[in-house]
Amino acid sequence: MRELSARFRTGYGSSPRHLLLVVGAFAVTAWIVLRLAGEPTAGRMLLWFVGAAVAHDFVLFPVYALADRTLRRTVDARRAAPRSRPSVLNHVRFPALASGLLFLVYLPGILRQGRDTYLAATGLHRQSYLTRWLLVSAALFLLSGAWYVLRRARPRQGSRQDSSG
Amino acid sequence: MSGNDFTRAPESPRTDPADGFPRGLWRAMDRYPPPGARGIAGRWRSPLRGPWLTSVYGAVLLAGLPLVIITGLLDYAAYSPQFGQAFPGDVGWLRLPPFDWPTRPSWLFRVTQGLHVTLGIILIPVVLAKLWSVIPKLFDWPPARSLAQVLERLSLLLLVGGILFQIGTGLLNIQYAYLFGFDFYTAHYFGAWVFTAAFVVHVALRLPRLVSALRSRPLRRELHTPTIRPEPPDPDGLVPARPDTATISRRGALTLVGGLSVLLAALTVGQTLDGVWRRTALLLPRGRQPGEGPNGFPVNRSAAAAGVQMTDGWRLTVRGKDREVTLGRAQLLAMRQHTVRLPIGCVEGWSTLQTWTGVRLRDLAALVGVSAPDSAHVRSLERAGLFNQATLQANQVLDGDSLLALRVNGADLSLDHGYPARVIVPALPGVHCTKWVADITFRSDA
Numbered sequence: 001m002r003e004l005s006a007r008f009r010t011g012y013g014s015s016p017r018h019l020l021l022v023v024g025a026f027a028v029t030a031w032i033v034l035r036l037a038g039e040p041t042a043g044r045m046l047l048w049f050v051g052a053a054v055a056h057d058f059v060l061f062p063v064y065a066l067a068d069r070t071l072r073r074t075v076d077a078r079r080a081a082p083r084s085r086p087s088v089l090n091h092v093r094f095p096a097l098a099s100g101l102l103f104l105v106y107l108p109g110i111l112r113q114g115r116d117t118y119l120a121a122t123g124l125h126r127q128s129y130l131t132r133w134l135l136v137s138a139a140l141f142l143l144s145g146a147w148y149v150l151r152r153a154r155p156r157q158g159s160r161q162d163s164s165g
Numbered sequence: 166m167s168g169n170d171f172t173r174a175p176e177s178p179r180t181d182p183a184d185g186f187p188r189g190l191w192r193a194m195d196r197y198p199p200p201g202a203r204g205i206a207g208r209w210r211s212p213l214r215g216p217w218l219t220s221v222y223g224a225v226l227l228a229g230l231p232l233v234i235i236t237g238l239l240d241y242a243a244y245s246p247q248f249g250q251a252f253p254g255d256v257g258w259l260r261l262p263p264f265d266w267p268t269r270p271s272w273l274f275r276v277t278q279g280l281h282v283t284l285g286i287i288l289i290p291v292v293l294a295k296l297w298s299v300i301p302k303l304f305d306w307p308p309a310r311s312l313a314q315v316l317e318r319l320s321l322l323l324l325v326g327g328i329l330f331q332i333g334t335g336l337l338n339i340q341y342a343y344l345f346g347f348d349f350y351t352a353h354y355f356g357a358w359v360f361t362a363a364f365v366v367h368v369a370l371r372l373p374r375l376v377s378a379l380r381s382r383p384l385r386r387e388l389h390t391p392t393i394r395p396e397p398p399d400p401d402g403l404v405p406a407r408p409d410t411a412t413i414s415r416r417g418a419l420t421l422v423g424g425l426s427v428l429l430a431a432l433t434v435g436q437t438l439d440g441v442w443r444r445t446a447l448l449l450p451r452g453r454q455p456g457e458g459p460n461g462f463p464v465n466r467s468a469a470a471a472g473v474q475m476t477d478g479w480r481l482t483v484r485g486k487d488r489e490v491t492l493g494r495a496q497l498l499a500m501r502q503h504t505v506r507l508p509i510g511c512v513e514g515w516s517t518l519q520t521w522t523g524v525r526l527r528d529l530a531a532l533v534g535v536s537a538p539d540s541a542h543v544r545s546l547e548r549a550g551l552f553n554q555a556t557l558q559a560n561q562v563l564d565g566d567s568l569l570a571l572r573v574n575g576a577d578l579s580l581d582h583g584y585p586a587r588v589i590v591p592a593l594p595g596v597h598c599t600k601w602v603a604d605i606t607f608r609s610d611a
Contacts, residue, residue: 010185010186011185011186011312012185012186012311012312012313013184013185013186013310013311013312013313013314014311014313014314014317018313018317018370019313019316021365021366021369021370022316022317022319022320022366023316024362024365024366025320025323025362025363025365025366026316026319026320028259028358028359028362029323029359029362029363031257031259032259032355032358032359035255035257035355036351036355039347039348039351041346041347041348044345044346044347045347045351045352045356048330048333048334048345048347048352049326049327049330049356049359050322050326052326052329052330052333053322053325053326053329055329056296056325056329057296057300057303057325061296061297061300072412087412089412090412090413090417094421094424097421097425098424098425098428101289101290101293101425101428101429102428102429102432102448105286105289105336105429105448106340106432106448106449107336107340107342108336108337108340108341108342108344109340109448109449109450110448113340113342113344114337114340114341114342114343114344117341117342117343118341118450119467119470120466120467120469120470121341121450121464121465121466121467121470122341122450122451122453122455122463122464122465122467123455123464123467123468123469123470123581124453124455126450129447129448132447132448133448136432136447136448
């Protein structure tokens with residue numbers, strides 16, 4: 001018995017419990033796929049499902065990683081200043097990240113998508129939230145900038161976070 | 166083991182260190198990587214990545230996501246699926262056990278759907294951070310060394326695709342941008358089950374690793390550490406071989422993600438509040454207050470969209486088993502009026518608390534000789550529309566605060582809020598609080 005279990009492990013690469021669990025998840029998924037196969041929009045759903053993962057892994061991630069790398073290079077290159085000064089990097093990075101996140105989450109309002117459904121649902125005409133988003137972003141950058149100025153005024157305290165590595 | 170072991174990430178501790186069946190395939194893949202595959206491995210440089218940080222994000226999601234899942238399923242139950250009026254209709258075993266949705270506490274639905282939407286949004290930064298923390302694994306070469314790893318990777322596609330699909334469709338739905346072109350209810354409901362199944366598997370397989378990683382460095386100590394030394398090399402290969410200079414500590418990263426969650430929370434909770442607080446939902450549709458006065462609270466479906474117009478000759482038809490009564494608005498206003506402060510909320514996450522006045526539903530049932538109704542079927546003047554009718558359960562008809570409302574906050578209902586009369590029942594989803602009521606049929610088996 002023990003030998004059988006060991007051979008299963010070697011052949012499959014994990015325990016029988018592992019196999020049972022993943023097969024369980026696939027069974028639920030297969031039932032749902034069969035249930036939805038008849039829907040005329042089933043293909044679209046599949047596209048959005050797989051597309052969501054692909055868009056994150058191969059579009060969103062590379063884009064923000066690259067943006068961050070560029071930002072780092074720019075900051076590093078301009079950093080001939082004495083080391084005792086706190087780095088401006090995170091003071092740009094944080095509000096930029098927050099602003100980007102807000103854009104993604106509240107995108108329909110910012111880009112005025114779905115005007116007709118919005119009107120039908122709320123009885124109001126959709127205003128663009130682009131200005132609001134820009135204002136919130138500006139406020140975040142301002143706050144971060146103010147914090148930076150405060151840190152620079154107390155250089156010894158501020159520099160500690162950046163120097164160790 | 167093959168000769169060029171040093172180039173690949175170490176195996177996960179759960180799987181056998183030797184390659185599984187078919188061994189030749191994994192070794193061949195290892196030997197002949199696609200161009201660039203080896204190069205990528207060395208380019209993951211962030212000193213932040215490591216099992217501890219991943220596990221902290223994982224623990225937050227492990228605590229939060231089940232709440233989002235359960236409140237989502239409760240919202241489905243709130244639509245009384247036993248009457249075939251929850252969408253999607255045919256869900257087989259994929260639902261909670263059937264039960265009658267209660268009317269108490271009256272804020273029940275407000276809380277379940279508010280929590281579902283708000284918590285779902287709050288967790289977005291954590292989901293993205295978690296994905297960032299493990300993304301090197303996506304580019305591992307060879308992608309698998311056993312059948313077990315192939316299957317687990319497929320289940321991870323369901324997990325990651327599932328959570329992003331749920332977030333995406335949910336966000337578009339609450340903001341009325343149906344860009345996806347499929348039925349939201351069907352997609353979001355079944356998407357949730359695909360995700361949940363993959364989530365259960367992921368937790369079952371990874372929980373021991375999460376626990377050991379969290380134990381490896383006490384959270385409290387880490388939160389007092391402003392330094393940035395990478396975690397020690399781990400069996401999952403999350404810690405980079407050649408870490409870059411750090412620009413942020415783990416404490417800083419957690420603060421950042423937490424801060425982003427707080428920011429989203431601050432810009433979202435407003436849609437569940439009244440008065441000036443509603444306006445704090447700056448970027449959401451339900452952050453707007455439609456006008457002033459007693460009827461100045463959010464509308465869910467405008468009269469124009471429903472194709473309902475102001476008419477003078479409106480009469481309500483009330484049917485019992487063998488009696489039928491028609492009543493004008495004046496007659497309804499002459500009946501005993503009941504005033505109650507009740508929330509009304511939408512599955513989209515927003516809600517509002519208002520003071521409603523009208524006739525108790527059970528008084529109307531008694532009027533047509535039904536003292537113990539089993540259900541009531543309410544139809545609207547609205548011709549088309551998914552929610553132009555609703556069936557109410559016995560407990561919803563009999564609750565003393567269930568009304569056919571004629572007035573709100575001391576004034577007549579506005580047309581957009583359901584004039585001449587609308588249903589309001591404690592803890593009932595807003596779309597089942599039928600507006601522009603044309604007739605009510607009380608049914609009883611007795």
